[in-house]
Amino acid sequence: MRRFVTSLLCAAAIAAAPQALAAPASFKIDPTHTFxxxxIMHLGLSHFTGRFDDVDGSIVYDREAGTGKVDIRVQVASANTGVEKLDQHLQTDEFFHAEKYPEVRFVGDQFTVTDGEVLAVSGELTLLGVTRPVTLQFTHFNCLDAHPMARVPACGGNAVTNIKRSDFGMDAYIPAVGDDVRLSVEVEALIPQEDGEGA
Incomplete structure (x- = not known):
């Protein structure tokens, strides 16, 4: 549910990148290094965690103008809690209703920049067919002139945000299963190679 966000971190990283990444720069999310x-609180006992393993998308950032766009897509079928039966339950209409809404999407084009550093990216998150405003806050980002394996410019980082699942119509088992959801994203993105392959 959350992690959609994320790619925004890359966008932030691009802002702080060296002159080699002069604007505009177009990056593709590396799905093998992005989650x-x-x-979410479970029965008031502990915070239960899971992740989405299939995340892709793109980032375009104009460093000089401090503008850009992030488009992140999360495949609901890739939800992974480590418990197979729970993973299957999350696909039902009580939660993600994967058959009807197979994708969660974040699109952001409002960048908060201070002294050349991107601190946040705001946009809209669409879940279960409902679209709400969401802001990703960056806790870390960095860029490399050349990825050590792909040998192209790369950016990556970590972002967090909090949402209420009931705002999107997902209200099953509240309050036993919490309404507040913390999302964290680990993202890496590279300027595409000519052959289209990542590293």
Whole structure:
């Protein structure tokens, strides 16, 4: 549910990148190094966690203008809690209703920049066909002139946000299963190679 966010971190990283990444720069999310984690209270006992393993998308950032756009797509079928029966339950209409809404999407184009550093990206999160405003706050980001394996510019980082699942119409088992969801994203993105392959 959360981790959609994330790619926004890359956008932030691009802002702080060296001159080699002069604007505008277009990055593609590396799905093998990008994940969205979610954390939610269970029965008032502990925070239960899981993640989405299939995340992709793109980032375009104009460093000089401080503008850009992030488009992140999360595949609901990739929800992974480590418990197979729970993973299957999350696909039902009590939660993600994966058959009807197979994708969660974040699109953001409002960048908060201070002294050339991107601190947040705001946009809209669409879940269960409902779209709400969401802001991703960056806790870390960095860029490399050349990825050590792909040998192209790369950016990555970590972002967090909090949402209420009931705002999107997902209200099953509240309050036993919490309404507040913390999303964290670990993202890496690279300027695409000519052959379209990542590293």
């Amino acid at each position: 969205v984690h979610f954390e």
